[in-house]
Amino acid sequence: MLSIKNLHVSVGDKPILKGINLEIKAGEIHAIMGPNGSGKSTLSHVLSGKGGYTVTEGSATYQGKDLLEMAPEIRAREGVFLAFQYPVEIPGVSNIYLLKAALNSIRKHNGQPEVDAMDFLTLVKEKVRLLEMDEKFLYRAVNEGFSGGEKKRNEILQMAILEPKLCIMDETDSGLDIDALKIVSEGVNSLRSPDRAFVMVTHYQRLLDYIKPDFVHVLAHGQIVKSGGADLALELEEKGYSWVEDNQAAA
Amino acid sequence: MNTATASRYAAEYQTIAPALPGQSLPWLQALRAKALEQFSAQGFPSPREEEWRYTNVSGIEKKLFSPSVSLTIGDVNAEWLKAYQLQDAWVLVLVNGHFSAELSVLDGLPEAVSVMGMADALAKQPDKVEKYLGTAADQAEHSFIAFNTAWFTDGLFVHVPAKVVLDKPIQVLHAVTGADAMATTRNIIIVDEMAEAKVIETFISRDGVYAASLPGAGAAIGEANAYLTAAVTEVFVGQNADLTLYKMQSESEKAYHFGGSYIKQARDARFTHHNFAFGSLLARSDIHVDLDHASECELNGLYLGVKRQHIDNHTRINHLKPYAISRELYKGVLDDRARGVFQGRVIVAVDAQKTDSQMNNRNLLLSDDAEADTKPQLEIYADDVKCGHGVTVGQLDEKSIFYLQSRCVDEETARNMLTFAFANEMVDKVKIKGLHDMILEQVLARFPQQGVNKEWL
Numbered sequence: 060m061l062s063i064k065n066l067h068v069s070v071g072d073k074p075i076l077k078g079i080n081l082e083i084k085a086g087e088i089h090a091i092m093g094p095n096g097s098g099k100s101t102l103s104h105v106l107s108g109k110g111g112y113t114v115t116e117g118s119a120t121y122q123g124k125d126l127l128e129m130a131p132e133i134r135a136r137e138g139v140f141l142a143f144q145y146p147v148e149i150p151g152v153s154n155i156y157l158l159k160a161a162l163n164s165i166r167k168h169n170g171q172p173e174v175d176a177m178d179f180l181t182l183v184k185e186k187v188r189l190l191e192m193d194e195k196f197l198y199r200a201v202n203e204g205f206s207g208g209e210k211k212r213n214e215i216l217q218m219a220i221l222e223p224k225l226c227i228m229d230e231t232d233s234g235l236d237i238d239a240l241k242i243v244s245e246g247v248n249s250l251r252s253p254d255r256a257f258v259m260v261t262h263y264q265r266l267l268d269y270i271k272p273d274f275v276h277v278l279a280h281g282q283i284v285k286s287g288g289a290d291l292a293l294e295l296e297e298k299g300y301s302w303v304e305d306n307q308a309a310a
Numbered sequence: 311m312n313t314a315t316a317s318r319y320a321a322e323y324q325t326i327a328p329a330l331p332g333q334s335l336p337w338l339q340a341l342r343a344k345a346l347e348q349f350s351a352q353g354f355p356s357p358r359e360e361e362w363r364y365t366n367v368s369g370i371e372k373k374l375f376s377p378s379v380s381l382t383i384g385d386v387n388a389e390w391l392k393a394y395q396l397q398d399a400w401v402l403v404l405v406n407g408h409f410s411a412e413l414s415v416l417d418g419l420p421e422a423v424s425v426m427g428m429a430d431a432l433a434k435q436p437d438k439v440e441k442y443l444g445t446a447a448d449q450a451e452h453s454f455i456a457f458n459t460a461w462f463t464d465g466l467f468v469h470v471p472a473k474v475v476l477d478k479p480i481q482v483l484h485a486v487t488g489a490d491a492m493a494t495t496r497n498i499i500i501v502d503e504m505a506e507a508k509v510i511e512t513f514i515s516r517d518g519v520y521a522a523s524l525p526g527a528g529a530a531i532g533e534a535n536a537y538l539t540a541a542v543t544e545v546f547v548g549q550n551a552d553l554t555l556y557k558m559q560s561e562s563e564k565a566y567h568f569g570g571s572y573i574k575q576a577r578d579a580r581f582t583h584h585n586f587a588f589g590s591l592l593a594r595s596d597i598h599v600d601l602d603h604a605s606e607c608e609l610n611g612l613y614l615g616v617k618r619q620h621i622d623n624h625t626r627i628n629h630l631k632p633y634a635i636s637r638e639l640y641k642g643v644l645d646d647r648a649r650g651v652f653q654g655r656v657i658v659a660v661d662a663q664k665t666d667s668q669m670n671n672r673n674l675l676l677s678d679d680a681e682a683d684t685k686p687q688l689e690i691y692a693d694d695v696k697c698g699h700g701v702t703v704g705q706l707d708e709k710s711i712f713y714l715q716s717r718c719v720d721e722e723t724a725r726n727m728l729t730f731a732f733a734n735e736m737v738d739k740v741k742i743k744g745l746h747d748m749i750l751e752q753v754l755a756r757f758p759q760q761g762v763n764k765e766w767l
């Protein structure tokens with residue numbers, strides 16, 4: 060589904076990602092772990108098309124197409140979804156309006172007619188229940204005045220409704236208490252399917268207790284320094300990031 | 311330089327004066343004479359005056375606008391006018407500064423309530439007019455007020471007696487049709503103790519259209535007229551009374567507009583102003599509020615400038631007595647080469663302890679050539695008060711644009727959505743459906759709408 064090859068990314072003159080290689084197949088869950096400042100958000104942003112980054116080398120191919128060539132909204136319509144580490148507040152635009160606009164853009168992109176108003180409401184309300192949110196959130200401005208946890212839940216609500224193919228989740232667990240973490244994890248698990256892939260960016264392993272990854276990659280100083288199975292996360296938790304960083308230095 | 315123009319107007323005055331209303335009222339004649347004298351000495355305000363430093367009105371001096379001395383409604387297209395006439399309201403129509411009974415809709419008013427033209431009021435209840443005229447607007451403030459006092463031909467007079475609650479709004483439609491015309495109106499609104507009313511001031515011109523999609527544009531669009539509107543409105547809100555005043559100004563792209571609203575609030579009075587400035591070539595509004603003990607005022611404003619428009623809003627809130635509350639939010643969206651000015655003063659008198667005041671001005675610049683000048687001023691002479699102010703001038707937030715793009719929205723639509731959302735906050739505050747929709751049309755006509763869905767607005 061996604062093939063990242065030797066990806067180098069800079070901000071201005073400053074190299075941040077220094078040769079990332081990653082193969083992600085449909086149905087897989089990949090966790091990307093790493094200390095603060097290692098480049099996790101940068102990778103998430105570059106994959107979803109945020110401006111301000113320069114790709115100096117390498118490629119990212121999504122479903123056979125050059126991902127980096129596409130405008131952000133085209134990536135989104137093609138099924139790439141980024142759940143933001145810091146979701147943005149959009150005063151004056153209601154949650155439900157944005158959801159409908161987004162869903163209809165995807166349908167138009169796929170040559171489908173606009174969603175029926177009743178079907179849309181039924182779908183949205185079902186997902187609101189799944190994430191144990193109050194329906195009132197639908198009519199409030201996007202993320203405006205939401206608590207940190209509510210914003211994260213709202214990201215997953217959008218994801219559940221838009222049904223993307225590649226879900227990139229940037230530190231979704233931060234800001235969630237344990238109950239909210241369970242609800243959000245259930246929401247994510249309910250989306251698991253053989254034709255959908257997940258990239259879960261996280262600093263801590265606790266999210267991985269609820270959403271079990273197939274692969275774990277450790278990012279440090281802009282490079283993947285170690286890859287393994289779910290066990291690697293536990294090992295990391297035990298030994299700390301210095302373990303892999305030292306390892307890399309030794310290698 | 312200004313006095314040369316002033317003398318051109320003064321020279322003309324003698325031929326016009328006999329046609330102005332209130333000839334038989336010595337007090338008014340004296341007031342007019344004094345005003346003429348002041349204007350002749352000063353001319354129009356100069357950018358050297360602090361309150362006018364961002365707004366140069368010298369363009370007015372290149373023309374000699376003349377008042378129409380009587381009602382001429384020959385060229386008013388009633389269909390065009392209807393587009394601006396609210397359905398569920400009492401509507402008083404002024405054409406080129408003169409009351410038109412024919413075009414007005416005033417039946418069914420409660421008996422005790424007066425809604426009439428100013429010329430009629432001067433004929434029918436001169437004593438009442440004398441009691442109020444010139445008592446809220448200070449002629450010494452600047453010469454537009456003097457100009458207005460000397461030249462006004464007519465206007466709106468409203469009196470809502472104590473405890474009367476009007477169930478429909480009163481709309482006054484100021485329409486200008488002629489080239490080189492001068493529409494000078496003096497308006498008085500009195501809302502006595504415990505009464506409640508909503509009054510809507512609408513300033514329009516037949517060719518005041520920035521986009522073909524506005525109401526009546528197809529039928530009546532003509533060459534844009536250069537003319538001058540000078541309106542002064544004095545407002546008296548009685549003890550525990552409640553008045554909401556709306557102003558919607560959308561005039562010819564060659565016209566000059568000066569509009570002053572001067573409000574006196576008694577104890578516990580509530581006053582809300584919604585000022586929608588879609589402008590003209592140059593438009594300036596002054597809104598001054600005097601707050602008595604525990605009274606409350608809310609000033610909302612939205613100014614949208616496109617092309618080469620210059621839109622200036624000056625507000626002044628005088629906290630004269632303790633416990634009053636003022637809230638102010640002005641938002642501006644400026645595109646092309648437009649310039650927006652906001653000068654907001656809050657003055658808290660020594661006496662006005664426990665004042666609670668908040669003033670905000672936010673500007674969105676959509677083009678590199680657009681400009682916003684903003685100057686909030688707090689002058690606080692009391693020591694136990696809660697006063698705050700905030701100002702922003704900026705572009706659309708890139709983070710917000712990317713967030714919307716990541717949710718499948720293309721960049722242009724994202725920009726439009728954010729621009730409309732910014733302006734719509736102010737439109738949304740208008741709870742009179744017909745007026746809300748009329749204002750929304752004006753907003754939509756000014757900016758690209760691609761991807762903006764009315765159902766969302």
Ligand SMILES: Nc1ncnc2c1ncn2[C@@H]1O[C@H](COP(=O)(O)OP(=O)(O)O)[C@@H](O)[C@H]1O
Nearest residue numbers: 070075093094095096097098099100101102111
């Ligand atoms: N816009 C930017 N300008 C300058 N440096 C940046 C910018 N964005 C990220 N960086 C730097 O790149 C590195 C990686 O940041 P980030 O991707 O946010 O890390 P993480 O998400 O893993 O904490 C950090 O050193 C950060 O300071």
Ligand SMILES: [Mg+2]
Nearest residue numbers: 099100144230
């Ligand atoms: Mg991060």
